[in-house]
Amino acid sequence: MAHPGCSRWRRTRGFPALPIPGVLFRDVLPGLEDPDSFRTCISLLANHLRKTHGAKIDSERGVGCVLIRKRAHRVASYTLQNRQAELAIQKDTLEPGQEVVIVDDLLATGGTTCAAAELLGQLQAEALECVSLVELTSLKGREKLRAVPFSLLQYE
Ligand SMILES: O=P(O)(O)OC[C@H]1O[C@H](OP(=O)(O)OP(=O)(O)O)[C@H](O)[C@@H]1O
Ligand SMILES: Nc1ncnc2[nH]cnc12
Numbered sequence: 001m002a003h004p005g006c007s008r009w010r011r012t013r014g015f016p017a018l019p020i021p022g023v024l025f026r027d028v029l030p031g032l033e034d035p036d037s038f039r040t041c042i043s044l045l046a047n048h049l050r051k052t053h054g055a056k057i058d059s060e061r062g063v064g065c066v067l068i069r070k071r072a073h074r075v076a077s078y079t080l081q082n083r084q085a086e087l088a089i090q091k092d093t094l095e096p097g098q099e100v101v102i103v104d105d106l107l108a109t110g111g112t113t114c115a116a117a118e119l120l121g122q123l124q125a126e127a128l129e130c131v132s133l134v135e136l137t138s139l140k141g142r143e144k145l146r147a148v149p150f151s152l153l154q155y156e
Contacts, residue, residue: 003152005044010037011153012134026155028105028133044152045131049101052150053128056099066093066100068116087115089123096124106134107149110141117146 010031018025031037049057057063068089094100102116113130120127127147135141135151142149 002154003044005040006153008036008040009044009133009152010034012155026106026134026136031133041133041152045103045133045150048131048150049129053101056128057101063101066090068102068119085112085115087112087119089119091123094120094123094125098123098125099128100125101128102130104130104132106136107132107141107151108136108139110139110144113141113149114144 012026012028013030015025015027017023031041046057066089068087070085070087100120102113102120104112104116107113107130117127117130129147130145130149132149132151133153135149135154136156137154138156
């Protein structure tokens with residue numbers, strides 16, 4: 001069920017047949033470009049995380065952000081439809097034992113989130129939770145994950 005706050009969030013835009021026929025690409029960018037909608041997304045996720053991890057998330061120091069990147073994002077040109085993706089993280093960005101929330105715009109098959117969790121494991125960091133704006137439930141990504149993921153909006 002969609003989070004009740006989702007009515008205040010400009011939703012997604014669908015691109016049929018992207019990157020291949022049969023796939024409806026759910027683009028979350030319209031909801032991030034609109035200032036009110038962007039604020040709503042952030043505050044809905046932050047409220048959830050404060051509820052589930054209170055003191056850890058709402059510390060006086062706030063939280064930082066570490067990027068996990070697709071390798072393709074590091075080169076000047078790449079094949080858009082190449083679904084063989086690789087993720088990378090800088091080795092010294094997290095300390096062993098550091099607690100992290102994995103945030104991705106969208107959960108589909110769960111491959112990306114699993115790969116992110118594997119990278120965190122390599123650095124001995126601990127994934128507290130995985131959160132996303134959108135979840136494509138028919139792809140059953142949540143079944144692949146060790147922790148129960150949280151998403152604001154679900155599409156089949
Ligand atoms: O659960 P999964 O099946 O791994 O899919 C989730 C990923 O799919 C999208 O990335 P994509 O590479 O399609 O496009 P984007 O990075 O340009 O958003 C999205 O941003 C997630 O990272
Ligand atoms: N249908 C979809 N829309 C957006 N991102 C995706 N990642 C995997 N499938 C996707």
